[in-house]
Amino acid sequence: MNTELMTTLLEKITDLNDLVLQGKALEAFDKYYDENIIMQENENEPTIGKRNNRKREEDFFNNIIDFKAANPRKVTIGENVTMVEWHYHYEHKEWGTRNYSQISVQEWVNGKIIKEKFYYNS
Numbered sequence: 001m002n003t004e005l006m007t008t009l010l011e012k013i014t015d016l017n018d019l020v021l022q023g024k025a026l027e028a029f030d031k032y033y034d035e036n037i038i039m040q041e042n043e044n045e046p047t048i049g050k051r052n053n054r055k056r057e058e059d060f061f062n063n064i065i066d067f068k069a070a071n072p073r074k075v076t077i078g079e080n081v082t083m084v085e086w087h088y089h090y091e092h093k094e095w096g097t098r099n100y101s102q103i104s105v106q107e108w109v110n111g112k113i114i115k116e117k118f119y120y121n122s
Helices: 001-019 025-032 050-062
Strands: 031-039 064-078 081-092 097-111 112-119
Touching: 001 050, 001 064, 001 081, 001 097, 025 031, 025 050, 031 050, 050 064
Parallel strands: 031 112
Antiparallel strands: 064 081, 081 097, 097 112
8 A cells, every 4th residue: 555645645634634623624625525526424315516515514514503522533544545433412403412423434536535425323
């Protein structure tokens, strides 16, 4: 495996996670996600394109009543892939109290995330 590529991916995913923890998830999205990003929640239909996915992210954050915690527990780096195990705890207008773990898998090309899939119990 390319050690330089792994270091770069570790730096990028660490920065992305840090931005999320600082309450700057949309800034992280703008910085690290490709224009043609494909994002998918479990086995639901994927959302395609940066504009559509940014709107989805905005809608999610606009429905948060109280964000209690976010904690990246584990980070794994592979060849053009990163995986983060997150723990989230928040109050959502539509979903109520959510307190769960989620695995986020990111596929990277040219320094941008081109595909991200989220795995969690619903």
